[in-house]
Amino acid sequence: MDKAVHYLAQALMYALFFVPLVYISHLPTHHHMDDDVAVLKVAIRHPGKIIGECTSVIAGEGHGMRPAAMQRVTEICPRERSPLQLELIIDGETLYHATIPATGLHSDGISSMYQQFTVPTGPHHLQLRMNDDVAVDGYTWQLDQDIELQPAQVMVANFKEGFRLQ
Amino acid sequence: MKVLIRRGFNALDSLFSKAFTPAWNPMYQLGAMSFFYFWIVAATGVYLFIFFETSISGAHASMEYISVEQWYLAGIMRSFHRYASAAMGICVTLHLLREYARDRYSGVRWFSWVSGIPLLWLLFASAIGGYWLVWDVQAQYIAITTAQWFDWLPIMVDPMASNFLNEATLSDRFFSLLVFLHIGIPLSLLLGMFIHIKRISGARTNPAKGLAAGTLLAMLAVSLWQPALSQAPANLDVAVTEIGLDWIFLNPYPLISSWGPGQTWALLVGLSCFLTILPWLPSRREQQTPVAVVDPENCNGCGWCLADCPYEAVTMKEHDYKKGHQQSVVDPNLCISCGICAGACPSSSPFRHVDELTTGISIPGFHIKELLSLTENKLSELGTDEPRIMVYGCDHGSVVDSMASNSVASISMPCTALVPPAFIDYVLRKELAEGVMISGCCEGDCHYRLGNEWMDQRFSKERMPILRTRVPRDKVRIRWLGEQGTKQLGLEVKEFQAHLLENVQADVQLDLVKIAEASNG
Ligand code: HEM
Ligand code: SF4
Ligand code: SF4
Numbered sequence: 001m002d003k004a005v006h007y008l009a010q011a012l013m014y015a016l017f018f019v020p021l022v023y024i025s026h027l028p029t030h031h032h033m034d035d036d037v038a039v040l041k042v043a044i045r046h047p048g049k050i051i052g053e054c055t056s057v058i059a060g061e062g063h064g065m066r067p068a069a070m071q072r073v074t075e076i077c078p079r080e081r082s083p084l085q086l087e088l089i090i091d092g093e094t095l096y097h098a099t100i101p102a103t104g105l106h107s108d109g110i111s112s113m114y115q116q117f118t119v120p121t122g123p124h125h126l127q128l129r130m131n132d133d134v135a136v137d138g139y140t141w142q143l144d145q146d147i148e149l150q151p152a153q154v155m156v157a158n159f160k161e162g163f164r165l166q
Numbered sequence: 167m168k169v170l171i172r173r174g175f176n177a178l179d180s181l182f183s184k185a186f187t188p189a190w191n192p193m194y195q196l197g198a199m200s201f202f203y204f205w206i207v208a209a210t211g212v213y214l215f216i217f218f219e220t221s222i223s224g225a226h227a228s229m230e231y232i233s234v235e236q237w238y239l240a241g242i243m244r245s246f247h248r249y250a251s252a253a254m255g256i257c258v259t260l261h262l263l264r265e266y267a268r269d270r271y272s273g274v275r276w277f278s279w280v281s282g283i284p285l286l287w288l289l290f291a292s293a294i295g296g297y298w299l300v301w302d303v304q305a306q307y308i309a310i311t312t313a314q315w316f317d318w319l320p321i322m323v324d325p326m327a328s329n330f331l332n333e334a335t336l337s338d339r340f341f342s343l344l345v346f347l348h349i350g351i352p353l354s355l356l357l358g359m360f361i362h363i364k365r366i367s368g369a370r371t372n373p374a375k376g377l378a379a380g381t382l383l384a385m386l387a388v389s390l391w392q393p394a395l396s397q398a399p400a401n402l403d404v405a406v407t408e409i410g411l412d413w414i415f416l417n418p419y420p421l422i423s424s425w426g427p428g429q430t431w432a433l434l435v436g437l438s439c440f441l442t443i444l445p446w447l448p449s450r451r452e453q454q455t456p457v458a459v460v461d462p463e464n465c466n467g468c469g470w471c472l473a474d475c476p477y478e479a480v481t482m483k484e485h486d487y488k489k490g491h492q493q494s495v496v497d498p499n500l501c502i503s504c505g506i507c508a509g510a511c512p513s514s515s516p517f518r519h520v521d522e523l524t525t526g527i528s529i530p531g532f533h534i535k536e537l538l539s540l541t542e543n544k545l546s547e548l549g550t551d552e553p554r555i556m557v558y559g560c561d562h563g564s565v566v567d568s569m570a571s572n573s574v575a576s577i578s579m580p581c582t583a584l585v586p587p588a589f590i591d592y593v594l595r596k597e598l599a600e601g602v603m604i605s606g607c608c609e610g611d612c613h614y615r616l617g618n619e620w621m622d623q624r625f626s627k628e629r630m631p632i633l634r635t636r637v638p639r640d641k642v643r644i645r646w647l648g649e650q651g652t653k654q655l656g657l658e659v660k661e662f663q664a665h666l667l668e669n670v671q672a673d674v675q676l677d678l679v680k681i682a683e684a685s686n687g
Contacts, residue, residue, distance in 0.1 A: 009184065009185035010380055011384075012185070013181075013182065014383075017256075017384075018384055018388045021256065022388055022392045024412070024413045025248065025394075026411070027410060029409060029411065030307075030409055031408050032406050032420075033407045038405065043325070043327070103323050116327070152404050153404070154402060154404060156331045158335075166335075
């Protein structure tokens with residue numbers, strides 16, 4: 001009898017431990033985002049234009065070698081890349097404007113960025129502009145588009161030889 | 167705050183001890199329970215891995231197979247895997263709070279405390295990785311929010327978020343990395359767990375069998391009642407709006423989106439740093455007293471102190487000057503000044519014919535000769551109307567100071583296992599008192615881990631030095647009632663006196679009968 005009471009008490013304690021545990025392992029639900037907005041993700045991976053031009057150096061002159069070898073041409077090229085200038089405008093309002101530096105120790109890698117925006121659902125006018133060459137004033141790439149966003153829709157803007165919306 | 171937490175634990179301890187008995191009380195073995203849950207998670211994880219499809223397109227479907235088609239085995243394994251992780255999270259958190267509230271984190275314990283902190287990160291990372299692999303909407307939320315969190319760090323060259331843009335650009339590459347991490351991180355956790363207990367002798371890594379069995383049964387019941395399931399499959403083309411969330415392991419996530427990734431990093435890293443330096447922050451807890459000192463003259467090299475030291479502070483070496491003999495050495499960086507070694511040393515016997523009691527090993531803060539003079543002086547002041555009781559207690563358990571009276575003497579020391587069994591023999595044989603009461607922390611919850619266990623074993627003659635057979639057992643009581651049992655101990659001392667008085671009267675009566683018989687005959 002005494003033993004039974006003991007085991008019953010233990011069963012109760014196990015229940016007191018595990019029942020709340022089971023509940024908090026999935027409830028209460030978490031409200032992350034409202035239903036009447038959509039998400040616009042802008043993800044750009046793009047190498048800026050190289051700053052400056054290659055200079056040629058002609059090597060191996062006048063050592064009595066055959067002409068073909070004599071005319072080996074070596075090019076010395078700068079490696080530094082332009083940073084990207086990127087701007088996002090929705091319905092005439094600038095949501096994002098930033099300079100994205102090239103990666104790498106010598107700024108010779110690609111530029112890479114990611115940003116996400118919540119935008120109310122419905123029709124919008126979207127503009128994306130980018131400059132990837134410091135030698136050029138103004139924007140080298142542009143996108144102007146009317147879009148219609150659905151509730152909880154995820155729209156991705158990325159770049160591959162031009163802006164693309166998905 | 168610490169006092170409040172301690173009171174909470176006192177209440178929980180008593181409640182659990184009633185239902186489970188002290189030997190099975192999970193509150194006394196939270197570290198061991200954490201180990202136990204880890205093994206459950208590891209074993210079930212291996213089984214789940216057989217059926218898990220390690221590709222982003224197949225993961226969710228394979229989890230559905232596990233939970234739906236093979237619910238009777240893989241499904242139950244899955245529930246065990248999830249709920250044991252959650253239970254481990256809770257046990258580890260309670261373990262941390264408890265060590266804090268009971269002041270078991272500073273001094274030489276700093277090593278266990280500090281090495282515990284990375285375990286928290288590894289445990290959370292393991293669990294979050296597990297939820298990620300299911301690739302349901304909760305996993306989608308984890309992916310997006312983790313990316314947001316890590317992309318805040320300036321070390322990220324390529325944004326992590328670009329791995330989870332939409333369904334069209336999704337690839338398996340990152341997912342394979344996750345699978346790898348979900349095996350690698352728990353393995354590092356296990357390694358960390360072993361480092362964590364490295365400086366503790368005979369660390370308790372297995373819970374009591376009855377508790378383990380009960381836990382498995384309870385988990386089976388829970389797994390049948392509420393099997394662990396996935397939520398709807400992830401779809402990166404639709405943003406996450408409302409999801410079920412594991413609040414045990416994912417509780418920092420809502421902070422990342424509502425409060426910001428930088429702030430969340432600051433909070434969690436700040437909290438970890440704070441916990442790391444906590445053992446060295448000034449506080450009102452007692453300061454560590456000088457560590458144990460070996461007296462080679464009185465050490466015969468028996469090694470009993472080594473066997474009893476709970477913190478691996480004692481080693482043996484060749485004797486300083488007795489050739490072919492050994493002696494003990496104390497590492498001051500490991501010694502916690504509990505004095506348990508002094509209670510273990512055969513030289514700590516008050517029967518020795520020496521002018522001043524010395525011994526092989528003792529703590530300067532409470533030397534064995536001090537224990538002897540206190541015992542003799544306090545007992546000599548008692549009246550003889552009632553049976554006299556010597557109450558030995560410790561500074562962390564039942565408060566014995568208040569129990570002193572005309573017939574009761576009490577001495578409090580760092581750990582009651584400091585009292586050599588020979589002292590009890592001495593007190594009773596020399597008729598300094600009629601009874602000896604040993605008290606301390608709750609059974610199974612010694613402040614110095616093993617004190618009450620060693621004491622019980624010395625009394626039951628399972629451990630050296632033993633309480634000799636000639637000591638009448640009805641004149642000695644051991645009551646491990648803890649701080650919360652102080653009142654109870656007071657009552658039991660009174661009851662002990664009444665019991666001894668009865669015995670005395672019975673003896674007197676027996677004597678009278680004998681005298682009468684003798685005169686008749
Ligand atoms: C995976 C997580 C953990 C596991 C499995 C674990 C397990 C253990 C075990 C088995 C012991 C030995 C208990 C004994 O035999 O007396 C122990 C001791 C200890 N743990 Fe943990 N622990 C974990 C996390 C932590 C954390 C997060 C902290 C605090 C930051 C912590 C602080 C301590 C301290 C201070 C001790 C020493 C207690 C003493 O010396 O009396 N542990 N732990
Ligand atoms: S005082 Fe305690 S920790 Fe120090 S050597 Fe003795 S038994 Fe070990
Ligand atoms: S218990 Fe005493 S005699 Fe034995 S090794 Fe330790 S100090 Fe020496």
